[in-house]
Structure formats: structure tokens, C-alpha cells
Amino acid sequence: MTENAQQQPPAPDSELPTQYAPAEVEGPLYERWVERGYFEADAKSEKPPYTIVIPPPNVTGSLHLGHAFQHTLMDALTRRKRMQGFESLWLPGMDHAGIATQNVVERELGKEGKSRHDLGREAFVERVWQWKDEYGGKILGQMRRLGDGVDWSRERFTMDEGLSQAVQTIFKRLYDDELIYRAERIINWCPRCLTAISDIEVEYQDDDGELVSMKYGEGDDTIVVATTRAETMLGDTAVAVHPDDERYKHLVGRHIKLPLTDRTIPVVADTHVDPEFGTGAVKVTPAHDPNDFAIGQRHDLESLTVMDERGVITVHGPFEGLDRFEARSAIVAALRADGRIVAEKRPYVHSVGHCSRCKTTVEPRLSMQWWVKVAPLAKAAGDAVRDGRVKIHPQEMEKRYFDWVDNLHDWCISRQLWWGHRIPVWYGPDGEVVCVGPDEEPPSGEGWTQDSDVLDTWFSSGLWPFSTLGWPEQTLDLKKFYTTDVLLTGHDIIFFWVARMMMFGLYAMDGEVPFKTIALTGLVRDQFGKKMSKSSGTAVDPLDWMNAYGSDAVRFTLAKGANPGTDVPIGEDWVQASRNFANKLWNATRFALMNGATIEGDLPPAEQLSATDRWILSRLNETVAEVDALYDDFQFAKLSDALYHFAWDEVFDWYVELSKTTFMAGGEPAEVSKRVLGEVLDVTLKLLHPIVPFVTETLWTTLTGGESVVIADWPKDSGFRDSAAEKEIETLQQVITEVRRFRADQGLQPGQRVPARLTLDGTALAPHEAAIRQLLRLQPEGDTFAATATLPVGGATVALDLSGTIDIAAERKRLAKDLAAAEKEKAQATAKLGNEAFLAKAPDNVVDKIRGRLTKADEDIARITNQLAGLPQA
RNA sequence: GGGCGCGUAGCUCAGGGGUAGAGCGUCGCCCUUACAAGGCGAAUGUCGGCGGUUCGAAACCGUCCGCGCCCACCA
Numbered sequence: 001m002t003e004n005a006q007q008q009p010p011a012p013d014s015e016l017p018t019q020y021a022p023a024e025v026e027g028p029l030y031e032r033w034v035e036r037g038y039f040e041a042d043a044k045s046e047k048p049p050y051t052i053v054i055p056p057p058n059v060t061g062s063l064h065l066g067h068a069f070q071h072t073l074m075d076a077l078t079r080r081k082r083m084q085g086f087e088s089l090w091l092p093g094m095d096h097a098g099i100a101t102q103n104v105v106e107r108e109l110g111k112e113g114k115s116r117h118d119l120g121r122e123a124f125v126e127r128v129w130q131w132k133d134e135y136g137g138k139i140l141g142q143m144r145r146l147g148d149g150v151d152w153s154r155e156r157f158t159m160d161e162g163l164s165q166a167v168q169t170i171f172k173r174l175y176d177d178e179l180i181y182r183a184e185r186i187i188n189w190c191p192r193c194l195t196a197i198s199d200i201e202v203e204y205q206d207d208d209g210e211l212v213s214m215k216y217g218e219g220d221d222t223i224v225v226a227t228t229r230a231e232t233m234l235g236d237t238a239v240a241v242h243p244d245d246e247r248y249k250h251l252v253g254r255h256i257k258l259p260l261t262d263r264t265i266p267v268v269a270d271t272h273v274d275p276e277f278g279t280g281a282v283k284v285t286p287a288h289d290p291n292d293f294a295i296g297q298r299h300d301l302e303s304l305t306v307m308d309e310r311g312v313i314t315v316h317g318p319f320e321g322l323d324r325f326e327a328r329s330a331i332v333a334a335l336r337a338d339g340r341i342v343a344e345k346r347p348y349v350h351s352v353g354h355c356s357r358c359k360t361t362v363e364p365r366l367s368m369q370w371w372v373k374v375a376p377l378a379k380a381a382g383d384a385v386r387d388g389r390v391k392i393h394p395q396e397m398e399k400r401y402f403d404w405v406d407n408l409h410d411w412c413i414s415r416q417l418w419w420g421h422r423i424p425v426w427y428g429p430d431g432e433v434v435c436v437g438p439d440e441e442p443p444s445g446e447g448w449t450q451d452s453d454v455l456d457t458w459f460s461s462g463l464w465p466f467s468t469l470g471w472p473e474q475t476l477d478l479k480k481f482y483t484t485d486v487l488l489t490g491h492d493i494i495f496f497w498v499a500r501m502m503m504f505g506l507y508a509m510d511g512e513v514p515f516k517t518i519a520l521t522g523l524v525r526d527q528f529g530k531k532m533s534k535s536s537g538t539a540v541d542p543l544d545w546m547n548a549y550g551s552d553a554v555r556f557t558l559a560k561g562a563n564p565g566t567d568v569p570i571g572e573d574w575v576q577a578s579r580n581f582a583n584k585l586w587n588a589t590r591f592a593l594m595n596g597a598t599i600e601g602d603l604p605p606a607e608q609l610s611a612t613d614r615w616i617l618s619r620l621n622e623t624v625a626e627v628d629a630l631y632d633d634f635q636f637a638k639l640s641d642a643l644y645h646f647a648w649d650e651v652f653d654w655y656v657e658l659s660k661t662t663f664m665a666g667g668e669p670a671e672v673s674k675r676v677l678g679e680v681l682d683v684t685l686k687l688l689h690p691i692v693p694f695v696t697e698t699l700w701t702t703l704t705g706g707e708s709v710v711i712a713d714w715p716k717d718s719g720f721r722d723s724a725a726e727k728e729i730e731t732l733q734q735v736i737t738e739v740r741r742f743r744a745d746q747g748l749q750p751g752q753r754v755p756a757r758l759t760l761d762g763t764a765l766a767p768h769e770a771a772i773r774q775l776l777r778l779q780p781e782g783d784t785f786a787a788t789a790t791l792p793v794g795g796a797t798v799a800l801d802l803s804g805t806i807d808i809a810a811e812r813k814r815l816a817k818d819l820a821a822a823e824k825e826k827a828q829a830t831a832k833l834g835n836e837a838f839l840a841k842a843p844d845n846v847v848d849k850i851r852g853r854l855t856k857a858d859e860d861i862a863r864i865t866n867q868l869a870g871l872p873q874a
Numbered sequence: 875g876g877g878c879g880c881g882u883a884g885c886u887c888a889g890g891g892g893u894a895g896a897g898c899g900u901c902g903c904c905c906u907u908a909c910a911a912g913g914c915g916a917a918u919g920u921c922g923g924c925g926g927u928u929c930g931a932a933a934c935c936g937u938c939c940g941c942g943c944c945c946a947c948c949a
Binding site: 657 | 878890913929942948
């Protein structure tokens, strides 16, 4: 609190303090909303449903600005729909986040000097549950702080009982439909996490490597192959060349000696080989490279695995026990000693896959895993967008979605982890394989064991839009709230999550899409547009800002940055600016309350309203219409901006200022204006509520005495428009601005009262004389007039004389500058209107516009000339 | 290698065939009884370069330069 604020006398007619203190205001409100059940949706309601399921945050996480951003938008959408009379459901929950969470708990264990194997599977999983109970809810508290209007009675977790049921049900169904199968293939293996990961969990980046060319074979039968992965040569079972490659035709079908081993390997011809690349000959390691595996299949080659799950060489000999990278240099050294290295290129930049969880270099590995056959599912997922049943917003993102679903490889879903949904498949003593459905007893007896793997975490989150509503049970919730309306999430998880929900949703719900619209957001960045990261210290804990400036300020800043599909920069200065806006709302409402603004009774009919009143009501309705249209197009930045400017520039800086004169004069116009001001604030606060729920709740309930703006009716455009009043007030604003500039140029202090004579008769501004005098600090009359400002009003002119100490030279200079500008304008417009091609081809409204500019320029020139002539000689 | 997007005021970004916009920052005056977290006023741009289409281009087309992101089995 500033000294200044403390010196303020308490406002007599207001219960509100002079300054907005978000921490005090926001605190109690959220719990009250929850207690009153405002966010609980009723499946039996007659109202039309509006559903958003939250992208479940990982239990390992805490709220970062990216969450705050998306949550603000989802909250705004569901709050608005609730106010519009929808049965609005925003369903919260969290994701068990398989690898991520297991890694975190393993790290914890590591601090105690233990590994998960010391505990054993059951105890370890128990430990993860404990961890989840203890820390997992952190983000839920942060959601409350942010003001998320979620239905806590429906909170879900991707490993809760219902979800497990759903997972087992769909697994069984897919298995029976032969859309889930088990196969041995090359998979992406993380030698640190010790599990398979799917293609999209691999992040490629350019790494420095070395491309070595090494000579295989003896005597005349030699061939040079190039590789970046020399260590895999221990597992080579062929050399491949292109069938048309004349250089090697004589070798195809022959066997050559593989160096450092006692094996010979065949030379095979395969069209996959690019004769232009390197030497045109490629070593083939079917067990450690997906391409080589394919070649191996075609030529019936043996697959030799040369390293274990940690990437340690297992081949007997000098390299046994070496890590894969140590083995690489050791083998290159050994080959060099043999004179078999014929060329080396280093550094050789090439793309290398890394585990998205721990950044370890991924090792392609031959392994038995479970797979989802995605072709038919992906086809349906693509078609649903192609035929418009699901809209992707912004539309440019569609292409990215199609590129993926239309070129999808089968999805490896088994993970060699302990934390997750266990694969519901049992193996019998005689090789039987039984997939167990949710209501079935697993086979019992000697020798039966369950598959030890768990499912990819995205398998269960792929079921999220319907499993959270009770599927596979045909619940009331499912009936009422599925298909959900909007899926709002970052564009970074289109493939991980969005596409999988589409596939599973269509499959499980008999072709009913999981959501009507996919709204993709950008990522939150710092104030310079740079990526925020913990390591560089640029990551901000949103709680810090929420505590300092209020949740509303953080929310408003994020909403203002939300241009569709683009990244969102945010800086502390901007949050401060939003806090200032909240404070402005606060004080404007205080002013209104102190002056008796009211929402009692009907709005007076238009005949009883002043032009000022009609102007602001006209603008109010335009704003309602504009905001509605922007909401429907997910244009959060624009609608926030529109509200910001309407409230601040038009309502607070003009309507409130103009109304002061009306209030001072009293009488019937003052009564009318109180009602209009109450109306304008009532509607404006409602319009702002979805984005800044806390401050609007406090102000709206104080202003209206209503129970809560959360359950208030969303404003409707009454259709009232008054373009004449808008024009009139616009002119008034121009005149006032012009005179203010004149005053400022003359060095008159803003508060200094200046005697002045207004000649407004016969102009539209006549009724506004009192307001003009008030806003311009003009005294009723003056004796000596030193300078004349003559201002244009709707065709006529207003002569405005100002007395005081006038800097004639400065005024002359300014007018000369304005005159030059007006003359230039006139010349341009004249040239344009003299251009026959322009007149012939330009549309009428443009020609009219140019004519208007010419008229205006003429008026300006006349006015300025007049003023210059009226200036006393220096 | 393919695809998408972006280059507009000091910074972050809107806009979009017919006189260049916002917020923040900057400068000047002011505690004008809602608000100094405020008010009023001001300055600031060859809208990335070059060509083309057009009566008119910052906007449309082509091309070049710079930047970002996504995809790809670059041995």
C-alpha cells in the first residue's frame, strides 16, 4: 500500500478499498465456488451438454506456465458455456505417466542407495503409489489457485479402477479383432530405462560422429563399406549392394571374410541400397538396425545380437564386456591396425535417436513386443477429420495430423517397466497364450504366468475422453457428455495423444468421434520469444506471479497472448500490466458504486437516453457480439484485447469521465446515467469473467448483489445500435483531444482552469457543453482572448477561444506543420481523383473515401489558415 | 531430403489490396476528489531484399536472404 492510498478517506458509498489486493480477494472465492457446487455437472440435466476433458497432467509434474495457459483457455470456454446455459463439464484428472514417474521414484530410491530390484516388483509399485499419494496432488492445488472451474467430483486417474477396466476391455477387444499382436522386430530400446519405446518417443538430433570406410574380405574378394556404427560389425551377416551396380556384380552370391571374426558373410543384392551413397556397399546387421533387419528378412539372413540390454558387447573375444561406444573406438582401432580402415570422415554430422525421457542414445534392438496394428484405426482417425466430423483449429495443423495418421507404422505398446497397466495376457506351460478380459478369471494352475510388461502410458490416456465418463459401462455420464466438445492441448502432443484418442475413441465408441474440435495451442515462451527452460533459469513458477499479481493477472496475460497456434510469450512486465487492468476495473466499479450506479429496473427506453448513453450502449452491444464471435473461433487474444480496450478506453476513459458531468448536474439525466453505467459494468464484468474470474466475481456481486457471476447469464446482444450517437461522441472525442493537444502544446498545466468561450450553437455538440468544459477545465467566460482554436464539427465549425499566456511562435509553428500535412493530403487526394484509371476501376466506397479525405483536407486548410490569420502578431 | 510457418515501432506481437496498429518501454506535463498499479499529451517505422500483377501492394504472385517448428529407415 502506498502512502497515498492510506491517506484516502474511506469511500462513503463503497465497501471496496481503494486498491485491488488480489491475494485477499482471490483466496476465499475458489473454495466458496466449489462448496456451492457450481462446477459440478448434472448428467440428468435438461440443458445441452458442453464437455471438455482435461489433458491429464503427469503426476510427476507441477504446474508450469504451459498448464496455466491451457487451463485458462479451457476454464474460459467452460465458464462461458455454463453462463450461456449449458450443462458445462470440465473433467479433471492426472496421468500416471509410466516411464516418467518410474524414473522419478527410481531416482528417489537411488538416493537411498537402492534399486527397484532391491524392492521387487510389488513393493516397488507400492512405493510409486505412495509417492503418487504424497506428491501427485501438488498440481491439483495449483489448479485451485489458478481458479480452474473443474468438476472435482469426477476427478480421475489413468490408473484408477475404472480406467484399468477400460484398458483391459479395449485390449481384449483389439486382441480378439487381431488388432493387437505380438511380434519380434527391431524396436527402439533405451539402454538406460531398459525398456522399449515407441517411434515418437525417440527424439532425433544431429550428433557428431565418424563415418569410417572399412575393407571386408580377402585378396580379390574385397569390398569397402561405410558405417557410423563400427561396433555392430560383429553382428554383420551380409554385405548388400544394389543389383544393378556393375562394380560389385561379380561379388553377389559370394561369401567374404568378416574381419575380426572367423565368420564369412554373403554379398547380397538389394534395391534398398543407394549406389550413389558412400561406396555403394552396405554392411548388414539385422539385429541392430531396422533397415538391415528388413534386408535380412528378404534374404533370409541370420540375426546376431551382439550386445545386451545395457548396450554392452556380448560377443566372445576381445570386445566382450565393452560398452557400445567403447567398443566402437576399440573396433576401429583394431581394424586400423589391420590396415582395413581406408577412409575416415570426422566429424560426420548425422541424426541420432535419443530417448525422449532420459536423452540416452537409443539402441535399435531385436525384441519380442506387443503391437497395435494401426492401419484400420488410423484410417478412421484420418477420415473423421477429412469429412469434417472433427475440426482442427488452426486449420494449418490438419496437414501435420494427416501426414502422421496416413503414414503410421504399427505402435509398439509394451514397456519393460513396472509402473503401468500390466498386459492382460497369460502364458501357459505349453506355450498357450490367453488374453484375459475384464470379467474373466486368469487361468490358474502350474506354470501359468502373466506377461511381465506394462502398456505404454499413452495407451490409457488414449481412452481418456470416454473412460473418464464411465466406459465400458453405459453410464449416464457417457450418454450425456460424450462426444466431448473441445480438446484443447499443445500442438506438441498431436501424435502422442490426440491421434491415439481419435483412433481409440472411434473404435471403442462405434465410430462416434471423441471430440468435435481439436484446438491446438502454441507453447509458452519468455518475453523475448525464447524457450523457457529450467536449466537456463528462465522458467517461471506461475505461483510466484500469481502470488505477486493475482491469478487473474496471470490468466489475462496468457489469454492476451493466445493467438491461435502460435507460441505465447510472457514476461513479468506484462503480468503487471494485467494486474493494473484488474485494478482499473476495481476502481471504476468503486466509482460507479460511489455514484449510485444500479442495475435495478429496466433500462430506460432510447428516447430517454442521452447521446452519450446511447453511444456506450451501442458500443456495449457491439462488443458482446464481437466477443461471442471471437470465442467461437478460439480467438482468445483478440477477444481479450477487445474487452481490454472497450473497458479501459471507451467505458473508463470516456463514458465514466463524461458521466461525471451528468452526475454533478443531477436530475433525471443523472438517474438514467446511473442505470446505464450499472448496465455497462454488469455486462462488461460478465464478459470478462471467464478470463478473470476472481476480480469480476468480487466486483459483480458487490455491484449487483447477485449470488455469483459464475452462474449469471451470459450477456446477449440486444441488437441496440445507434450509429448517429457513435458518430456524435466520436466528434466530441476529436474536439476534446484537439483542444487537449493545444493546451499541452501551449504548456498549460492539465489542472489549470482557463477562461474560454465556446460557440457550439447549431452543432451536434451543443448538448455536451458542460462535459466539454469539465473535461477541458474551461471556465465559463473570459475577458481577454489571445488565441483562437477553431475546430471542425460535422460540417460546421466550433470557435473556441482560449485566453492565457499563449506562445504565439510555437502555435504558429505547429499550425504551419499541420497546414503542410493537410496540403500534402489534398495533393494526394486530388491526384488520385484525377486518375481516370482509378475512377474507372476502384469501387465506389473507396472513391467516396478519397473524396471525403479531400473535403476534410480542404476544411483543415481553411481552418488552419483561419487560425493562423487570427493569431496576434508576435 | 520433404512439409508448415514467420520476418511490421526499442521489445513482444496484431493487422492485411485503398492515408501504418496495440501493449510494454521512451519523452513532457499533472497527486484534475474511482484509480500515480493513474490521467493527458508527444516521439518513433523506406511493414527483410529484389522483381512481377494492379489505377493502387506492407498485404497477392515469384525469387533471394534470415529465423523457427514438424516429418524422414542420410548406411
